[in-house]
Amino acid sequence: MELLMAIVIGILFMAAVYLILSRSLLKIILGTGLLSHGAHLLILTMGGLGGTSPPVLADGVTDYADPLPQALILTAIVISFGVTAFILVLAYRTYAEHKTDDMNLMRGDDEHD
Amino acid sequence: MGFVLLIFLPIVAALFIPLLFKYLKGIHTGWFVLFVPIALFIYYAGFITTTMDGGHKVSELQWIPSLGISFVSYIDGLSLLFTLLITGIGALVVLYSIFYLDKDREKLNNFYIYLLIFMSAMLGVVQSDNVISLYLFWELTSISSFLLIGYWNTRDRSRFGALKSMMITVFGGLMMLGGFVLLGIMGDSFSIRELIANSSSFIGHEFFTLALILVLLGAFTKSAQFPFYIWLPDAMEAPTPVSAYLHSATMVKAGLYLVARFTPIFAVSEVWIWLVTGIGLLTLFWGSLFAVKQTDLKAILAFSTVSQLGLIMSLLGASAVAYHSDDAIFKFAAFAAIFHLINHATFKGSLFMIAGIIDHETGTRDIRKLGGLMSIMPVSFTVAFIGSMSMAGLPPFNGFLSKEMFFQSMLALRNFELFNFATWGILFPVIAWVASVFTFIYSFYFVFKTFTGRNKVDKLPKKPHEAPVGMLVAPVILATLVVGIFFIPNLVGKWLVKPAVMAIQPGLYSHPSEVDVHVAAWHDFASPELWMTIALVGLGVVLYLTMTKWRKLYDIQPHYLSLNVLYDSMMMLSENGMNRLSRFYMTGLIRTYLMYMFAFIASITTATLFLKNAFIVDMDSFTAVSVYGIMTAIILVAAVVMVILAKTRLAAIIALGAVGYSVSLFFVIFKAPDLALTQLVIETVSVALFLLAFQRLPALKTHGETKRNRLGNAIIAAAVGITVTLVALSAHSQKMIPSISQYYKDTVATEAGGGNIVNVILVDYRGFDTLFEIAVLAVAGIGVLAMIRLQLARKEAKDENK
Numbered sequence: 001m002e003l004l005m006a007i008v009i010g011i012l013f014m015a016a017v018y019l020i021l022s023r024s025l026l027k028i029i030l031g032t033g034l035l036s037h038g039a040h041l042l043i044l045t046m047g048g049l050g051g052t053s054p055p056v057l058a059d060g061v062t063d064y065a066d067p068l069p070q071a072l073i074l075t076a077i078v079i080s081f082g083v084t085a086f087i088l089v090l091a092y093r094t095y096a097e098h099k100t101d102d103m104n105l106m107r108g109d110d111e112h113d
Numbered sequence: 114m115g116f117v118l119l120i121f122l123p124i125v126a127a128l129f130i131p132l133l134f135k136y137l138k139g140i141h142t143g144w145f146v147l148f149v150p151i152a153l154f155i156y157y158a159g160f161i162t163t164t165m166d167g168g169h170k171v172s173e174l175q176w177i178p179s180l181g182i183s184f185v186s187y188i189d190g191l192s193l194l195f196t197l198l199i200t201g202i203g204a205l206v207v208l209y210s211i212f213y214l215d216k217d218r219e220k221l222n223n224f225y226i227y228l229l230i231f232m233s234a235m236l237g238v239v240q241s242d243n244v245i246s247l248y249l250f251w252e253l254t255s256i257s258s259f260l261l262i263g264y265w266n267t268r269d270r271s272r273f274g275a276l277k278s279m280m281i282t283v284f285g286g287l288m289m290l291g292g293f294v295l296l297g298i299m300g301d302s303f304s305i306r307e308l309i310a311n312s313s314s315f316i317g318h319e320f321f322t323l324a325l326i327l328v329l330l331g332a333f334t335k336s337a338q339f340p341f342y343i344w345l346p347d348a349m350e351a352p353t354p355v356s357a358y359l360h361s362a363t364m365v366k367a368g369l370y371l372v373a374r375f376t377p378i379f380a381v382s383e384v385w386i387w388l389v390t391g392i393g394l395l396t397l398f399w400g401s402l403f404a405v406k407q408t409d410l411k412a413i414l415a416f417s418t419v420s421q422l423g424l425i426m427s428l429l430g431a432s433a434v435a436y437h438s439d440d441a442i443f444k445f446a447a448f449a450a451i452f453h454l455i456n457h458a459t460f461k462g463s464l465f466m467i468a469g470i471i472d473h474e475t476g477t478r479d480i481r482k483l484g485g486l487m488s489i490m491p492v493s494f495t496v497a498f499i500g501s502m503s504m505a506g507l508p509p510f511n512g513f514l515s516k517e518m519f520f521q522s523m524l525a526l527r528n529f530e531l532f533n534f535a536t537w538g539i540l541f542p543v544i545a546w547v548a549s550v551f552t553f554i555y556s557f558y559f560v561f562k563t564f565t566g567r568n569k570v571d572k573l574p575k576k577p578h579e580a581p582v583g584m585l586v587a588p589v590i591l592a593t594l595v596v597g598i599f600f601i602p603n604l605v606g607k608w609l610v611k612p613a614v615m616a617i618q619p620g621l622y623s624h625p626s627e628v629d630v631h632v633a634a635w636h637d638f639a640s641p642e643l644w645m646t647i648a649l650v651g652l653g654v655v656l657y658l659t660m661t662k663w664r665k666l667y668d669i670q671p672h673y674l675s676l677n678v679l680y681d682s683m684m685m686l687s688e689n690g691m692n693r694l695s696r697f698y699m700t701g702l703i704r705t706y707l708m709y710m711f712a713f714i715a716s717i718t719t720a721t722l723f724l725k726n727a728f729i730v731d732m733d734s735f736t737a738v739s740v741y742g743i744m745t746a747i748i749l750v751a752a753v754v755m756v757i758l759a760k761t762r763l764a765a766i767i768a769l770g771a772v773g774y775s776v777s778l779f780f781v782i783f784k785a786p787d788l789a790l791t792q793l794v795i796e797t798v799s800v801a802l803f804l805l806a807f808q809r810l811p812a813l814k815t816h817g818e819t820k821r822n823r824l825g826n827a828i829i830a831a832a833v834g835i836t837v838t839l840v841a842l843s844a845h846s847q848k849m850i851p852s853i854s855q856y857y858k859d860t861v862a863t864e865a866g867g868g869n870i871v872n873v874i875l876v877d878y879r880g881f882d883t884l885f886e887i888a889v890l891a892v893a894g895i896g897v898l899a900m901i902r903l904q905l906a907r908k909e910a911k912d913e914n915k
Contacts, residue, residue, distance in 0.1 A: 001736045005779075006841040008746050012772075014834025015753045017711055021704055021826040023816040026765075026807070030756055033769050033799070037776050042837065044783060046844040047852070049736045054784040055870040057862055065784035067870035068854045073788055074875060075886050081795045082893035088806040089897045095810055102816040107701040 005045045012038030025091050025101035032087060036080035040073045115172035117186035119156065120236045123149050127229040134222035142221040143211035149229065150203035153236075157188075157196045164190040164612035167624045176246065181303050187242035190612025190625065194451065195239035195363075195370055197609070198458050202362040203232055205587040209466055210354035212584035213473060224264060224352070231257035231359060238367050244293040244303045248286065251331070254364050255282040261359060262351040274347035277680065281334050281344045289331025289371070295324035296378070305374060309619065312378040325379050328371065329388055336368025338426060339396040342419040343676050349411040353469030356411060361418045361461040366454060369422065372429045373450070373617045380433035390430030390526075394544050396423025401551035405558060405660070406667045410468040410478040413559050414461065417504065420552065421457050424519060425450050427545075431522050434529050435618060441629065442525040444621075448606070448630040449518035451613045455605065456511040456598065460503040463591035464559070467497045470584060471563065476574030480558075485568030490579045494564045496592040503595045505556035505653070506549060506646065511598035513646075514632055520545065520642040546645055553653030558660065602632035708829055715832040722839055731846035741782050749775035762807045770800040787871045 012034055019031030051065030095101050126149045134142045163170055169189040176183050188196070207228070214221060234257055237250030256279075263275030293303070299315050300308040315321050332338075337345040348360050359365070372389060379385040400420025407413045428450035435443045470493050471486070472478045487494045503512030523545040527538040570577060579585075598605055611625035622628055636643055656663070672678065698705075722728045752775060755768035773796035780789035857870055857878065867873035875883050 001738050001742055002845050003735060003842070004738060004742060004746055006838045006845075008749060009841050010834040010838030011750055011753060012834075013837040014830045015757055016830075017833045018757065018826050018830035021707060021711075021829065023704065023818055023822075024814055026762065026810055026813060030765055030769055034753065034756065034772065037772055038837070041776065041779065042841055044779075044785070045841050047854075048734070048845060049783050051784050054786050055858070056786075057868040057870070064858060064870070066852065066854050067857055067874060068852060070785045070788055070871045071874040071879065073785075074791055074871065075882060077788070077791050077795055078886055079889055081799060082890045084799060085802055086893045086896050088802060089900050092806050092809050093900045093903075101811055102814075103703055104816065107703075 001049050002045055005041060005049065009038050009042050009045060012041065023103045025094065025103060028103070029084070029087050029091055033084060036076070036084075040076055040080075043069045043073050043076070115186075116156075116170070116188075117172035117174045117184055117240075119153065120184070120186060120240060121233055122153065123229040123232040123236070127226045130226050130229070131222050134225075138216075141211050141216040142225055143207055143214070146225045146229065147204060147207045147211070150200045150207060150232065154197065154200035154204060157193065157200060160188050160193050161608055164188070164193050165608060165625060167612065167615055167622075171242070180245075181243075182245045183243050184237075184246050185242035185304070186240040187306065188240060189616045190609070190614070191370070191373055191451075191616035192239045194455070194609050194613045195366070196236060198366075198455070199232065199235045199239070199363050202358060202458060202462055205462070205590060206354045206358040206362075209357070209469070209584060209587040210352070212581055213354055213469055214352065220264075224261075227257050227260040227264070228355075228358075231261065231364070235363055235367070239370055242305050244296065244305060244308075247305075248290050248293060251289065251335075251367065252283065252286050254359075254367060255279060255286060255335075258282070258348070258359050258364055261355045262348050264352055264355070265350070268350065270347075271350040274344075274350040278344040278348045280684070281341050281680075285331045285334025285341065288327045288334075292324045292327030292331065295320040295327065299324070309377045312381075315378065316381055322382070322384055325382055325385055326388075328375055328379070329385075332368035332371040333392060334368070335371070336365050336422045336426065337396075337419050338368070338392050338423060339399050340676050342396060342400065343680055345419055346412055346415040349409070349415050353411070353465060353472065356414075357462050357465035357469070361414070361465055362458045365418065365422055366425075366458075369425050369429065369450075369454065372426065373613075376429065376433055376617050377619055380436040386430055386433045388430070389433070390427045390541070393423045393425070393427030393430055394541060394548070396420065397427060398544050398548040398551075399423075401548045401555065403667075404555040405551055405664065408480050410471060410480055410483075410559065410563065411465070413480070413555055414465055414468055417552070417555060417559075418461060420548065421453075421461065421504075424545075424548075425454050425457070427541075428453065428519060428522055429617075431526055431541075432617060434526065435621060438529060440525075440528070442521075442528065444628070445518055445525065445630060446522040447614045447617050448610055448628060449515055449522050451610045451617075452518065452602070452606065452632070453512075453515035455609065456503065456515045456595070459591050459594045459598065460500040460510070460512055463496050463588040463595065464500040464504070466584075466588040466591070467493050467500065470580040470588070473584070474575065474580055475577045480562050482569060482572060483563045484566040485564070485570065486577060487564040489570070489577050490564070492579060492585050492589070494560075496585075496588045497560045497564065499592040499595050501556040501560035505553045507650070508634060509599045510595050511602070512595075514599060514602050514634060516549065517636070517642045517646065518632070520549075520645050524641055542645075546649060549645075550649050550653050550656065553649060554657050554660065557653070557657045599634070602634075606630065606632060708825070711829050711833050715829070715836045718836050718840060719832075722843065727847075728839060728843050729846050730842050734846060739782065742779075745775050745778045745782065749779075760813065762810070762813055763804075765813065766800060766803045766807060769803070770796060773799065785871075787869070 016031045016035035016038055019027045019034065022028065022031075047066045047069035050063075052063045053061050053065070055064045055067035055070065091101070094106070098106060100106070126146070130142060130146070133145050137145075160170060167190075169187065171188075172186045174184040207225075210224070210228075214224060231254060234250045234253035238247060238254060241247035241250060259275045259279040262278055263271050265271045296308055296315075297303050299318050299320055300311045302308060302311070334341040345360060345365065349356055351360065397420050400416045400418075400423055404413050404416035404420060407416060428446045431443070432447035432450060435447065468478065470490070471483065474490070475483065475486070477483065499510060503510035506512050506516035520542065523542040526541045529538060607625075611628040611630075614628045614630075615622045615625045698709075749772060752768050752771035756765055756772065759765035759768055773792065777789045777792035777796065780786075780792055857874055861867055861870050861873050865873045865877045867877070
């Protein structure tokens, strides 16, 4: 299962980087969304996917899934939501100000270094 | 501790200058500054008795002991002589500047701060025994010189001159640092005294010649030797007190100091003798030749300084010969070098001050516009006359004595038998003599074209009159010295010159009185020096009188062949080249920079994985593949592909949502119910948010991305993806330290009284983490709100304007 997940994560990162490198601001935002999904799965996979029951104490159960990565990911999910919301509004404002979402037109020049 | 701290006295004094300048407007700031060099001069003069006995004093202040770097004030004959020059001439220059710079119009606070920094730096250069701190002070003199040349920073010429001097001297300084490091490697010490003590072991070392050349580059650039002298004429844009102080009496002599100081280490080398003597003589000749061409008073003096520095340099080179031969005739050179160094400081300092006075009182320094000032400015004329005649090498002035000794030393080189000197040695006195003829001509040219001849007073920008008494004090004192030294040369020799000679040639003498040189104004008629002087005066007078006829010869040299043009084009070339280089990779596009970063991350991580043999996959630790897992993976990958290929915004958002939901399915499969629930909620809200925002954003466009762009993106993306896969696999397969998960599992009921381990970790064990997470969300929320509100506020303001 870990091998499969590693490949899935690789594909997620690949797609994310591909989108982030594109010229359209929207695609960059989509890319960051994929990137955070990839990162979450990466943390989970690195910890190991074993465990037959969820990490909730119950009588007679000893083989719990690893709770630590889950706790980290829970934090990360919420943070990435905050970031996504922020970037979305940022993109919206950028478009409202510059009337474009082409990253090439938003390049720095000598006057705005 | 002790007197090493005095090096920093001027810098400390500089701290008070802004206050004095601001709150005591009525008094010229220079009067306060004047105390510093005078106090230092009086203090250091007390060391003369020590050095006269061949002794030295050391005071040390540790800086970085672990690297052997410290501030050391080492005072022997040589450093004491320079110290007295720095503080003595410094005092006179400050006095002169009080009358030269107007207290109401000039930024005196800047001027005196720079000047005091320079004074500290210069004292540091000549007293440091540690080469690293010497280098530090050396660069500090370059920087303060840069600031002083650019003092009138609104003038283009000032800024150009400042930059030029900085470029050339800092280049030399860096080379010198390299030389010092090599010396440090060879001698295993940064202390000059220890290096000198170990110098016999350097001979034949592979770094020896390289270190020699690097150190000489530092000395030659600082002391304006050929071909680096070009910065000095441009440095004349500085206020005249600065030119008199830095660019004739002290800073440019730092290179001479360096050569003198390192003579005991390098004198054994043939390269050293040829380079120092040869470049010195070439500079002497070149400088004197081109001084005659100049029409600006300060430019004449600048070229003359270049030429005189060359003279002293060649004498220092010749002094190294004494290490190879015991013959008494070779022992004059070191004495002559130091003696002329003192003489040059006196007469050139006074001449610069006179040039400043003329500029100040007439409004021009152009010698073609000047003439007949003798009757109007009699005192200035007298001083200028004394200075010029000393420079020309005529009695009864000190320049005559040192010039005679110079000839004597150069003539002696004919008799040196090593290193091909027997063949080429005759060239030395010949070049020296020709250069002296030109020196004679420009000295006459300087003083007589300005002060005698037709009176052109009516055409001057200002109505000229004699300078105020205060301004004349400093040059008159120097002129008195010029005459005085002629009559007491042996006293000066005993007090200052011989101790310095002993410092240059420590192996040859054990006491300064052993330096067997007696200066005399009169030799007998059989001495060749006398006839050389007589011939030079004769030819010089003839050439001076016919100057207008042969000066046209200077026009033969085409402008594009000058060293200045070479410097300018080198600067242009490097500037443009660097500009083009940085424009090439700094595109201003965020995509380019991200590509650099991603490519770097991917390559460096993969390289480390394989170089360190960290890529290990442990198949046994893998869990079984479940059917649900495979199905979810297929859905997820399909959704990802849809995100990339989507043509419309809506499709892309739905696909992104599908990715999110499949991730939460994974969470279910991997027994993470809390994650699954959170992911479901967040994904739903996110999709709603996306829909809300995308409504106000433009349609998906490629913005004309070419296939090449996309291919590049794809390659980098693939590299990053593969890297992450490799990292995920090897991170899973090897655990260097056991996880702390077990601790949570064991203690969650007993310590925290909870059953859901993940929740307990979040709110209990890692409660602060969660608190800050909430803070991040709050900040993001405020940011979102601000970005929306900001626009509203702006729109309202615009409406009001309507």
